[in-house]
Amino acid sequence: MPSTPDDGTFSSVSARWIEIQGLISSLGAETKAPPTKTEGTRKTKSGKAAPPALLTELAKRCARSHMSKIQSILISFGVFWLSLWVAGVLAWPFAKLNDGIIYGDGVLNAVAMGVMSSMARTLAAVLAGVLVTLVIVSRKSQWWALIVAALYVVDAPVRHHWGRPATAWDRLWQGVDLLFPAVACIAAAVATARMRRKRSDTERVAQPGAAG
Numbered sequence: 001m002p003s004t005p006d007d008g009t010f011s012s013v014s015a016r017w018i019e020i021q022g023l024i025s026s027l028g029a030e031t032k033a034p035p036t037k038t039e040g041t042r043k044t045k046s047g048k049a050a051p052p053a054l055l056t057e058l059a060k061r062c063a064r065s066h067m068s069k070i071q072s073i074l075i076s077f078g079v080f081w082l083s084l085w086v087a088g089v090l091a092w093p094f095a096k097l098n099d100g101i102i103y104g105d106g107v108l109n110a111v112a113m114g115v116m117s118s119m120a121r122t123l124a125a126v127l128a129g130v131l132v133t134l135v136i137v138s139r140k141s142q143w144w145a146l147i148v149a150a151l152y153v154v155d156a157p158v159r160h161h162w163g164r165p166a167t168a169w170d171r172l173w174q175g176v177d178l179l180f181p182a183v184a185c186i187a188a189a190v191a192t193a194r195m196r197r198k199r200s201d202t203e204r205v206a207q208p209g210a211a212g
Contacts, residue, residue, distance in 0.1 A: 072136045076147040079135070083128035083148070084156075090120035103173075110169050114176025125152055125181035129188035133196070145189035149182035156181070 098116050103109040115122070129145040136144050156178065166174070 079128045079131050080148045080151045083124040087121045087124035094120045110172040114173035118177040118180045121181040122184045125185035126188040129185040130192045133189045133192040142189040142193035149185045152182040
């Protein structure tokens with residue numbers, strides 16, 4: 001007759017089976033469990049930057065932008081005051097040059113007189129426009145010369161005293177004398193920026209040819 005298993009064998013097998021079922025159920029629970037807060041934080045860090053980091057980076061960029069603008073404004077004011085010293089040095093030679101010139105009563109004569117009387121400040125303004133464009137680090141640094149041009153109109157040392165009421169001809173050459181340096185400053189800044197851009201484009205084209 002075949003031998004029958006005793007109660008100890010059945011109890012050990014049933015205990016093993018219960019243990020295996022417990023392991024299977026625990027594995028299934030771990031597989032279906034939602035990610036914890038720590039895992040979500042890790043995914044955020046491994047993927048896109050967290051919002052506080054983005055805000056910090058934006059704040060740093062804004063601060064750098066504001067500091068760059070303040071620096072450009074200070075450079076523009078400094079270049080303007082430097083150009084006034086240059087204009088003061090050039091004023092005496094150009095005053096001697098204009099002493100013997102007699103102008104007529106026409107409009108062109110008034111414009112010519114305004115240009116010649118402002119020649120010292122015009123050369124200084126041209127120098128200022130070139131310096132602003134070259135010194136300021138910006139994609140469109142030439143437009144910072146507008147500050148220098150505005151200062152030449154508002155704060156330039158131009159004073160005219162008349163013993164009689166000024167005529168329309170007088171007002172015309174005075175207006176040209178005041179505005180011509182500002183226009184020359186902007187024109188010099190734009191021309192400098194274009195020349196620098198053409199030079200950089202030429203160098204970019206020449207580099208692949210030199211490498212080949």
